[in-house]
Each structure stands twice: as C-alpha cells, then as structure tokens.
Amino acid sequence: MSDATEIAKAAKTAFETSQLIPSSERVQALHEIRRELEAAKDEILAANRQDLEAAQKEVDAGRMSGSLLKRLDLNKGDKWDSMLQGITDVAGLPDPNGIVSYASELDDDLELYRVSCPIGVLLVIFEARPEVVVNIASLAIKSGNAAILKGGKESNETTKLLSSAIQGALSKTSIPSTYIQAIQTRAEVSALLGLDQYIDLVIPRGSNSLVRNIQNSTRIPVMGHADGLCSVYIDASADPKKATRVAVDSKIDYPAACNAAETLILHDSILHTIWPDVAKALLAADVKLLCDTPSLAALQSLSPAPANFATHASPAPPEAYTTEHLSLTLSVLTVPSLAAAIAHINAHSSHHTDSIVTEDEAAASVFCRGVDSAGTFVNASTRFADGFRYGFGTEVGISTGRIHARGPVGLEGLVTYKYVLKSKGGEGHVVGEFGAEEGKKRYKHRKIEAATVPF
Incomplete structure (x- = not known):
C-alpha cells in the first residue's frame, strides 16, 4: 500500500x-x-x-x-x-451539524428529517x-x-x-x-x-x-475557482466620491488577491465627469490603466495631465479584459448601458465578485439579479468578498460553482445532509402498507413545524 x-x-x-x-x-x-x-x-x-x-x-x-x-x-x-x-x-x-432543514410526517408516528452532517x-x-x-x-x-x-x-x-x-x-x-x-x-x-x-x-x-x-x-x-476576474461598474447615476472610493479600494487594497478588481467598466455618460477624478486617484495610487479608446481619449484631454500619465495610461490589448493581473494594473472599458455592462461581465468575468456604483435602486436591482457571479455588490468594494469579513470566521476557499456552495465557503459550505426516517409505531412501518388501492394507507406528507432531530 x-x-x-x-x-x-x-x-x-x-x-x-x-x-x-x-x-x-x-x-x-x-x-x-x-x-x-x-x-x-x-x-x-x-x-x-x-x-x-x-x-x-x-x-x-x-x-x-x-x-x-x-x-x-x-x-x-x-x-x-x-x-x-x-x-x-x-x-x-x-x-x-444536526440542523433540520426539512421535516415531514409521512404517516402517524412516521417522521422524516433532513439533517445537516459533515x-x-x-x-x-x-x-x-x-x-x-x-x-x-x-x-x-x-x-x-x-x-x-x-x-x-x-x-x-x-x-x-x-x-x-x-x-x-x-x-x-x-x-x-x-x-x-x-x-x-x-x-x-x-x-x-x-x-x-x-x-x-x-x-x-x-x-x-x-x-x-x-x-x-x-x-x-x-x-x-480558477480565476478572480472581478469588475467594478460605474453607472450613469454614480456618486463621484463613492465611485472613487470603491474603484480605488477594489484595486489597491491587496491587488494580488482573487477578490481585487481587474476591470473597471464605465458608462459612457461619465467619461468627462466622474471618470477623470477616478483615474487621477488610481494613477496617484500607482495603478497602471489599460484603457479602451474612449476612456483613454477622455484622459488625454485633461489639462494638466496627471504626472505619471505617460507611463501609467496606455491602450488596452485585446487580452486585457480576460487577464487576472494580480498587480497594480487595471483594465478599463466603456459601455453604452447597464445591459452592456452586465453582458460584458457575464461573458468575460470568472463569476467571482462584481460591484456596481450607482444611486439608482432599479439599476442596482437589475445588476444584482443579472450578473451571474457568486457575489454582486452595490456601492461596495469587491474586497469585501471574504469569509472573515462575511462573519464566517474564516473560509476554506471561494467557490464560483453553482452547486452546493457558492462564494466564500465557511462552515455551512462544508456540510451536506442526510435523511433520517424514524418510526415511533408499535410495529414499525413497512412500505407494503401504502398504496393507491382500497384498504391501503395514504401518505400524509404533513409538515412538522420548528422541528429538531428526535434523538
């Protein structure tokens, strides 16, 4: 062996x-x-x-x-x-463990429990x-x-x-x-x-x-999860201060982490309003910006230009939006609508964590429901996607799958369940007594409220 x-x-x-x-x-x-x-x-x-x-x-x-x-x-x-x-x-x-998530009385004195277990x-x-x-x-x-x-x-x-x-x-x-x-x-x-x-x-x-x-x-x-391709989308109705704080923190707090932002998505209506201030804050934090044509042109029109603009702002190569930089590098993309932002995220992200900065409750709702990621945030840094910060104590990892556990996996993600069936009848219970024929028992399937495992 x-x-x-x-x-x-x-x-x-x-x-x-x-x-x-x-x-x-x-x-x-x-x-x-x-x-x-x-x-x-x-x-x-x-x-x-x-x-x-x-x-x-x-x-x-x-x-x-x-x-x-x-x-x-x-x-x-x-x-x-x-x-x-x-x-x-x-x-x-x-x-x-031992938590009952479903309980039903199948027959008099025959009870079924779904109980969490390792x-x-x-x-x-x-x-x-x-x-x-x-x-x-x-x-x-x-x-x-x-x-x-x-x-x-x-x-x-x-x-x-x-x-x-x-x-x-x-x-x-x-x-x-x-x-x-x-x-x-x-x-x-x-x-x-x-x-x-x-x-x-x-x-x-x-x-x-x-x-x-x-x-x-x-x-x-x-x-x-294989990658941490997280995005921050700055919506047309975004508050400028929130946009700057969320974008900068999502990138620089710990750029090597899987929940750090790798793509910044801009609604085209903010290119000459909110975006310049966000860009200046990112450049001041030594972040290199890989920009699409509209976002780069908006920065080129600034006067005076940020001190490190020449070295830290450049055109984005095609692979920029599928790259997990894990460094002080951020890809920037301009979109014409919220729908376009959601479509880009679903097509290019790793379904880890994505955030929207907006003052529009309807836009926030659409984003959170439309983005197919383990975490969808509103006006908050992607760096919050963490088991410790969620109150899980710590985490075993991040799951971007769709079955069993998703997002930061804490204790609840490390248990499954078993079904416990208990007969309290004097002679026990057998399946042969149940059926559609005359004289046979019918299943009651009556929910047991506030159930606990009976042993």
Missing part, C-alpha cells in the same frame, strides 16, 4: 471514528490549536523567513511571480494575529499563503470533516511546523491526530486524486492552471 493510500485511509478512519465526538470537544480542540500555535510562534515565523528567502531567489530568477511572494509572508501586517483570531471566531460559531474527507490544495493550513484545519474540525492539506513547495517549511502544531494540539484531545494531515509532494497529490473511495471533496486554492489541472485529474468532486 502506497504512502498516499495510507494517508487517505487514515483520514477516512479518523473521520468515521470521530462522528460521535461532541461539538464541545471540537471547540476545545480549536482552543488547544491556538495555544499550540502561540507557543510555537517564533519557530514558525523563523521557518516562514526561510521560505521567503528561498522564494525571493525564485522571483529574482523569474521563476515565481511577485504576487505569489506577497501571499507567502505570514508576518506581514496583522496576518498572524488574524490567523489566530480566525481560530477563535470559528470556535465561537454555531455547530453547522461531507467526509477533504483534500485541500493551495499555493503560498501558509495561513490556509490553519484556516482550513479550523473549519474542518468545527464542521466535523477530516482534511489532508497540500501547500505549495514555496511554503514547505512553514507548513510543516503549522501542521505539527495542529497535530500536537489534537493529541491532547479525543480527536485523532490524523484528522488533519499535511503532505509535501506533487506525487502524493496525484495519487490522492485517484482515491475516491477515501476522499470525498477536493478544494483547490490557487492559480487558474492549478485548479484546471485538478479538475481534469480526478473523479472526486472539485469545489473551487
């Missing part, structure tokens, strides 16, 4: 044996993980610096993008503290961003799922220590330490993708090529 098979089998066993562990024990495990990580902080950050140094060499050699390097730094800003807070937030969320064993594959190990482990434990985690090779040293701390914390609880496991090689990933008898869901987080490769390499269901 291969190492990958052993890992998958151990995860499945851990999942199955943990299903009777109470929710309180899972919460306790999360608090143990936070304590273990706090105790190992210096060692983990030292390992992260090793990964950063090695990654910088790859960037310098042109073998790694700068955006990937930025995602790797665990000590940047408040990332470490946010990671720990995410554990506590997840621990405090309601248990997503999915099973998750295989999560991601690039850089080592805090994902902790995010996903927290969500998996709280939701009752076992998880196998594979980070990019660029975060190997950090991932090893984060995983070790998590398993050390689990060893102090009744949850098996094999509930959360980490792997290191692509060969292990390839082998695991063939083990659908043990693994129930694959969640890839990373580049378009990573996600597409995973989707084409397995029979296991895959939940994820």
Whole structure:
C-alpha cells in the first residue's frame, strides 16, 4: 500500500471514528490549536523567513511571480494575529451539524428529517499563503470533516511546523491526530486524486492552471475557482466620491488577491465627469490603466495631465479584459448601458465578485439579479468578498460553482445532509402498507413545524 493510500485511509478512519465526538470537544480542540500555535510562534515565523528567502531567489530568477511572494509572508501586517483570531471566531460559531432543514410526517408516528452532517474527507490544495493550513484545519474540525492539506513547495517549511502544531494540539484531545494531515509532494497529490473511495471533496486554492489541472485529474468532486476576474461598474447615476472610493479600494487594497478588481467598466455618460477624478486617484495610487479608446481619449484631454500619465495610461490589448493581473494594473472599458455592462461581465468575468456604483435602486436591482457571479455588490468594494469579513470566521476557499456552495465557503459550505426516517409505531412501518388501492394507507406528507432531530 502506497504512502498516499495510507494517508487517505487514515483520514477516512479518523473521520468515521470521530462522528460521535461532541461539538464541545471540537471547540476545545480549536482552543488547544491556538495555544499550540502561540507557543510555537517564533519557530514558525523563523521557518516562514526561510521560505521567503528561498522564494525571493525564485522571483529574482523569474521563476515565481511577485504576487505569489506577497501571499507567502505570514508576518506581514496583522496576518498572524488574524490567523489566530480566525481560530477563535470559528470556535465561537454555531455547530453547522444536526440542523433540520426539512421535516415531514409521512404517516402517524412516521417522521422524516433532513439533517445537516459533515461531507467526509477533504483534500485541500493551495499555493503560498501558509495561513490556509490553519484556516482550513479550523473549519474542518468545527464542521466535523477530516482534511489532508497540500501547500505549495514555496511554503514547505512553514507548513510543516503549522501542521505539527495542529497535530500536537489534537493529541491532547479525543480527536485523532490524523484528522488533519499535511503532505509535501506533487506525487502524493496525484495519487490522492485517484482515491475516491477515501476522499470525498477536493478544494483547490490557487492559480487558474492549478485548479484546471485538478479538475481534469480526478473523479472526486472539485469545489473551487480558477480565476478572480472581478469588475467594478460605474453607472450613469454614480456618486463621484463613492465611485472613487470603491474603484480605488477594489484595486489597491491587496491587488494580488482573487477578490481585487481587474476591470473597471464605465458608462459612457461619465467619461468627462466622474471618470477623470477616478483615474487621477488610481494613477496617484500607482495603478497602471489599460484603457479602451474612449476612456483613454477622455484622459488625454485633461489639462494638466496627471504626472505619471505617460507611463501609467496606455491602450488596452485585446487580452486585457480576460487577464487576472494580480498587480497594480487595471483594465478599463466603456459601455453604452447597464445591459452592456452586465453582458460584458457575464461573458468575460470568472463569476467571482462584481460591484456596481450607482444611486439608482432599479439599476442596482437589475445588476444584482443579472450578473451571474457568486457575489454582486452595490456601492461596495469587491474586497469585501471574504469569509472573515462575511462573519464566517474564516473560509476554506471561494467557490464560483453553482452547486452546493457558492462564494466564500465557511462552515455551512462544508456540510451536506442526510435523511433520517424514524418510526415511533408499535410495529414499525413497512412500505407494503401504502398504496393507491382500497384498504391501503395514504401518505400524509404533513409538515412538522420548528422541528429538531428526535434523538
């Protein structure tokens, strides 16, 4: 039996044996993980610096993008503290399991319940961003799922220590330490993708090529998103200040993120009113603008021109509107109507998150209903599309699919459901007693209000 098979089998066993562990024990495990990580902080950050140094060499050699390097730094800003807070937030969320979403009385003393339950064993594959190990482990434990985690090779040293701390914390609880496991090689990933008898869901987080490769390499269901081609549309009725704030924040807050805006769409009526001020603010923030002919012409008529106009504003190549820049580069497009903006987004976006800036409630409604994306926002930055900001504690990833889970996937996205049928009759219930013939029972199908599982 291969190492990958052993890992998958151990995860499945851990999942199955943990299903009777109470929710309180899972919460306790999360608090143990936070304590273990706090105790190992210096060692983990030292390992992260090793990964950063090695990654910088790859960037310098042109073998790694700068955006990937930025995602790797665990000590940047408040990332470490946010990671720990995410554990506590997840621990405090309601248990997503055991929730009744449908209940019906089929017959006297025969009750049917649809009850939420864990999915099973998750295989999560991601690039850089080592805090994902902790995010996903927290969500998996709280939701009752076992998880196998594979980070990019660029975060190997950090991932090893984060995983070790998590398993050390689990060893102090009744949850098996094999509930959360980490792997290191692509060969292990390839082998695991063939083990659908043990693994129930694959969640890839990373580049378009990573996600597409995973989707084409397995029979296991895959939940994820390939690109983050997000747009901001400035409508004819937009408030100038809101337009500037939303457009700038959507692009510059963290341009390497999948929820950063890559395309700015302008209604043609604002080319000489709102657009110049928005453009000046973007240029002042060092954003390079790839403009279509109308939007570029509107800026060329400005006097005086912005200081960096010559270097930061240029004609957009055809591929600009299907490119995930992941940098301080923004494609700009002019459209004649709201309908044209929606049509462009649906044809070119990745169905992640798109925003409209407008003072017209009817336009906002049409945009939110017409745009086929996991998130449709009104007068708000696309950067709000995040599990932590939504109040999910953290997220396992973003799903742009249309089945099961969509948008930031938190606890509710990591559970499925089962049907529980309970007979309270003295002789039990059998199907043979029901039918259309005379003397047979008829199903009542009477809704049970405010139902809870009866055991």
